[in-house]
Amino acid sequence: MINALHERELFAPGHSGCAGCGAPIVARIILKTSGPDTIICNATGCMEVFTTPYPRTSWKVPWIHAAFENASAVASGVDKALIRQGIRDKTNLVVLGGDGGTFDIGFGSLSGMLERGHKITYVCYDNEAYMNTGIQRSGATPKYANTTTTPAGKKIHGKSDFEKDIPFIVAAHGAYVATANVAFPQDFANKLKKSFEHDGASYIQIFSPCPTGWKHPSDMGIEIAKLAFSTNMFPMYEIEKGVIKLSRKPTKFTPVDDYLLRQGRFKHMSKEEMADVQQHVNEKWERLLKLEESGLRIF
Amino acid sequence: MKKVTEASQAVAEAVRLCRPGVIPVYPITPQTHIPERIADFVNNGEFDCELIYMESEHSAISAAIGSSAGGARTYTATASQGLALMHEILHIVSGMRLPVVMNVANRALSAPINIWNDHQDSISARDTGWIQLYVESSQEALDTTIMAFRIAEDKNVMLPIMVCLDGFTLSHVYEPIDIPDQKKVDNFLPKFTPLFKLDPKAPVTMGPVGFPDTFMDFKKQQQDAFDASLNIIKKTNSGFKKDFERSYGDGLVEGYMLDDADYVFVGMGTICGTARVVIDTMRKKGNKVGMLKLKCFRPFPEKEIIDSLSKAKAVAVFDRAVSFGHKGPVFSEIASAFCQAGKRPVLHSFIAGLGGRDVTLDHIEGAFSRIKKEKLPVSEWLM
Numbered sequence: 001m002i003n004a005l006h007e008r009e010l011f012a013p014g015h016s017g018c019a020g021c022g023a024p025i026v027a028r029i030i031l032k033t034s035g036p037d038t039i040i041c042n043a044t045g046c047m048e049v050f051t052t053p054y055p056r057t058s059w060k061v062p063w064i065h066a067a068f069e070n071a072s073a074v075a076s077g078v079d080k081a082l083i084r085q086g087i088r089d090k091t092n093l094v095v096l097g098g099d100g101g102t103f104d105i106g107f108g109s110l111s112g113m114l115e116r117g118h119k120i121t122y123v124c125y126d127n128e129a130y131m132n133t134g135i136q137r138s139g140a141t142p143k144y145a146n147t148t149t150t151p152a153g154k155k156i157h158g159k160s161d162f163e164k165d166i167p168f169i170v171a172a173h174g175a176y177v178a179t180a181n182v183a184f185p186q187d188f189a190n191k192l193k194k195s196f197e198h199d200g201a202s203y204i205q206i207f208s209p210c211p212t213g214w215k216h217p218s219d220m221g222i223e224i225a226k227l228a229f230s231t232n233m234f235p236m237y238e239i240e241k242g243v244i245k246l247s248r249k250p251t252k253f254t255p256v257d258d259y260l261l262r263q264g265r266f267k268h269m270s271k272e273e274m275a276d277v278q279q280h281v282n283e284k285w286e287r288l289l290k291l292e293e294s295g296l297r298i299f
Numbered sequence: 300m301k302k303v304t305e306a307s308q309a310v311a312e313a314v315r316l317c318r319p320g321v322i323p324v325y326p327i328t329p330q331t332h333i334p335e336r337i338a339d340f341v342n343n344g345e346f347d348c349e350l351i352y353m354e355s356e357h358s359a360i361s362a363a364i365g366s367s368a369g370g371a372r373t374y375t376a377t378a379s380q381g382l383a384l385m386h387e388i389l390h391i392v393s394g395m396r397l398p399v400v401m402n403v404a405n406r407a408l409s410a411p412i413n414i415w416n417d418h419q420d421s422i423s424a425r426d427t428g429w430i431q432l433y434v435e436s437s438q439e440a441l442d443t444t445i446m447a448f449r450i451a452e453d454k455n456v457m458l459p460i461m462v463c464l465d466g467f468t469l470s471h472v473y474e475p476i477d478i479p480d481q482k483k484v485d486n487f488l489p490k491f492t493p494l495f496k497l498d499p500k501a502p503v504t505m506g507p508v509g510f511p512d513t514f515m516d517f518k519k520q521q522q523d524a525f526d527a528s529l530n531i532i533k534k535t536n537s538g539f540k541k542d543f544e545r546s547y548g549d550g551l552v553e554g555y556m557l558d559d560a561d562y563v564f565v566g567m568g569t570i571c572g573t574a575r576v577v578i579d580t581m582r583k584k585g586n587k588v589g590m591l592k593l594k595c596f597r598p599f600p601e602k603e604i605i606d607s608l609s610k611a612k613a614v615a616v617f618d619r620a621v622s623f624g625h626k627g628p629v630f631s632e633i634a635s636a637f638c639q640a641g642k643r644p645v646l647h648s649f650i651a652g653l654g655g656r657d658v659t660l661d662h663i664e665g666a667f668s669r670i671k672k673e674k675l676p677v678s679e680w681l682m
Contacts, residue, residue: 037499041365052507062497064368065506066391070361073353077323077365077373078497080349084320084371091499109361112354 005032005189010060016050020218022182022208022225023047026125027058027096029185033192034092036061039078041094043071043101046132047125069105071095072113072122079118088119092196095122099140100130102205103166114173114201121195121202127210128163135213139164142233143280144273145265147213152268162280167205167239172299176202177239178247182209183225187236187247194238207234215264227259232285237292242299244291256281301475306437306464307332309476310376310402311339313444315346316484319400320371320491323351323362327381328414329466330404334376356381360388360401367397368505370496372448375399378466379406382420386427392459393428393521395506398451398491399459401429402444405568405619406466407654415655416466418567422596422620422628428521430460430528431597433567437474439547440464443594445479446535446550449488453535455527457494465569467655479543487542525598532595551600553592554607556582560589562667563608563644566617567593567629570651570658574617577663588667593629601636608633611644613670617663619652626650626678647673651681 010031017024023046031038042048042065051058052065066074075095082088095113097106102124113120129147130136136149143162146152150159171177176198180188188206195202207228209221216224228234231254236247256278260266269277291298304312310333314322324334340346349371353359356377367373377385382403392399403421407413421431432447434440440462447460464470495503509517529551536550547553555571556578557563564574571592581588591607591614593600608614618627625631630648637643647670652658662681669677 036502039369039497039499049508052504054507054509054513057504057507059504060502062499062502063504064365064497066361066364066395067388070358070364070388073323073358073361074365074368076351076353076358077321077362077367078369079365080321080351080362081366081369081371081373081497084349084366085369108354109358112358115354116352 006035008036010036012058012060015058016053017046018212018218020209020211020221021046022127022210022221023125025182025185026123026206026208027051029188030094030123030192031061033189034094034196037090038092038094040064040096041071041075041078043095043097043106044068045098045101047096047098049132068101070109071097071101071106072109075120076113076116076118079120093120095120097122097124098131099124099126099128100138103139103164110170111173114170114175114203117200119200121192121204124166124203124205125208126205127208127213129213131210131213140166143277144269146268147265157268157273167203170203171239171242173201174299175200178204179234179236180204180206181225181229181234181236182206183222183229184236191238213265216262220262224259224262227254227262230254231256231259232281233259235285235288237288239299242297243295244288244298246288246292301477303473304437304476305332305471305473306440306469307404307471308336309437309441310444310464311336312478313441314374315340316479316481317374317445317448317488318372319348319374321349321351321366322374323353323359323366324375325353325356325359325377325381327356327378329406329470330376330378330381330402332470333402333404356384357388360385360392363399364388364392364395364397367399368395368497370493370498372491373399374401376402376404378404379408379420382424383408386424389424389427389429391506394517396457396524397459398457400444400447400451401459401461403461403463404466404470405463413654414466416468416619417653417655418463418620419653421461421463424461425597425628428458429597430458430595431463432460432595433463433593434469435569435571435592437469437472438476438545440469441476441478442539442543442545443547445484445488446539450528450532450535452491453531454494456524456531458524458528463568468569483542487539529598529600547594548592549603551595552603552607553594554589555592556589557591557607559587561587561612562670563611563614564588564590564617564663564667565593565614565629565633567596568619570617570619573658573660574663577660577667581664581667586667596629599632599636604633604636605640608644609640609642613645613647615647615649615666615670617649617651617658617666621650621653645670645674645676647677649679649681
């Protein structure tokens with residue numbers, strides 16, 4: 001049982017998300033943490049599509065969607081309209097975007113929102129590709145992943161580059177930053193709460209499995225999410241006032257192969273390619289450990 | 300009391316008088332003087348509003364969606380490439396029925412890059428679902444901006460409005476203008492009370508997915524609102540006349556020396572001022588010439604145009620934009636309107652003044668002489 005969350009369900013069931021999708025878990029935990037005094041600004045993406053087929057809606061709080069790349073700008077306008085009417089204080093303002101809407105097309109408007117320091121929580125549910133349009137690669141897609149635009153061909157084996165490090169780029173704007181994982185809902189809720197109390201912009205990137213795009217059985221999502229944590233594929237940390245703190249560390253080391261081999265999107269990978277991923281993950285993890293140890297304010 | 304004022308300042312005065320709660324801005328030539336003057340007001344404590352400094356025009360119009368949906372009267376301004384960058388979101392503002400008001404300081408579109416005036420920017424946004432009003436003078440820019448908020452926010456309209464003023468040719472021109480009293484404007488323009496807003500006490504879902512079973516119904520309602528807006532624009536114009544003793548034709552079109560005119564000039568914006576001078580001179584020599592100023596381009600006032608032009612022998616339509624591969628957009632629409640009419644004048648198309656090229660007295664006088672002589676329709680670029 002998750003501690004200290006609202007009992008009321010503000011995210012209604014009956015939506016058309018795929019079985020095993022991580023995104024509804026993200027939405028549900030957000031609303032169970034934020035309560036009814038919340039406004040959601042949703043970027044175009046799976047979440048927007050499967051929750052609001054007019055005249056039906058899953059949202060029992062005010063919700064707005066305009067386009068793919070502008071949710072942060074829309075939220076900036078909502079923020080100022082509420083301030084103007086003297087009703088800003090009590091309301092949690094949350095932007096919801098997928099990784100495509102955050103890392104790529106929506107990054108300009110996210111950067112503007114961060115620079116202006118609006119008191120907004122931006123939640124990026126990161127399923128590592130453009131799933132809504134049919135599994136195309138995004139700036140969040142891991143190296144070697146087989147997507148419909150980076151197919152595992154004979155010459156080129158999936159995506160050629162590693163993902164962008166968006167949390168660090170966001171942290172450089174001075175925002176409160178956290179990474180989270182749907183397999184650890186209490187941790188996500190704690191970070192959300194912190195963001196709601198933070199006087200300025202916050203960014204939480206939550207690892208969210210997509211059985212359809214990752215090609216794994218729909219009941220394996222949480223297990224895969226746990227492996228993303230224990231392999232250090234997706235470390236969980238916070239950057240507060242520019243200082244990094246790891247939220248939790250795996251008690252025992254799991255090689256990345258265990259994570260990769262569970263998913264159809266990586267099944268074409270050679271031993272050498274897996275070793276390349278392992279090296280990348282190790283380097284990233286060691287950098288995080290060193291930064292945490294140093295206690296330095298890096299931004 | 301009249302005050303010599305730059306048109307951009309006049310627009311800023313109008314905006315201040317309308318008390319919008321939120322103004323997202325992004326600078327682009329030649330719109331810049333408008334947000335600069337608004338910022339002067341705000342930073343000097345003369346105008347209490349939330350100015351948001353956005354990272355692009357795309358974000359400025361997106362923030363306008365958020366603030367209007369959030370329940371605040373919302374204003375912004377742009378031009379040219381900025382309007383083109385907004386294009387995607389313009390459709391959404393209208394589709395979500397948000398009564399945002401925006402000034403466009405009309406400027407050419409690249410390439411080649413050009414900062415000077417024509418109407419290609421707003422004409423290219425013709426089908427985005429915005430009401431489009433064009434103005435001729437600083438006073439008209441100020442008055443129309445005030446009227447625009449009342450039209451947009453009318454519950455039978457609920458559509459966004461572009462008030463278009465010619466870049467530089469008007470935006471940077473000083474003219475004596477009358478700045479109305481705040482009390483009079485407050486009386487003319489009631490407080491903004493949206494039908495729906497983002498309110499945790501009464502949650503609504505805004506901007507859902509419209510599947511084929513519902514999408515077209517939304518679009519039909521938008522079109523019905525445009526039809527309804529024709530009358531609201533007229534009523535607002537006459538209401539403005541009652542309160543401020545000024546008006547602009549019937550709010551949709553404005554005739555000049557039109558009643559007995561055999562040869563009529565049709566245009567939008569500052570070019571109409573030049574036409575007035577030509578008409579005055581030619582009238583003195585006994586020529587029956589006149590003008591129909593098209594103030595409202597969307598909704599297209601078909602009936603008013605037919606009524607105004609059907610008695611004429613020939614009409615010269617001046618377009619400061621072009622639909623490449625076809626003709627001037629205003630010309631095409633007037634020609635299409637006359638397909639339904641019984642009696643029609645010979646309609647001639649002139650493309651003029653692109654990218655700030657001067658439209659001179661000679662151009663307009665030449666066009667009048669031309670349409671007097673020609674029996675068949677002329678389609679010409681005035682280089």
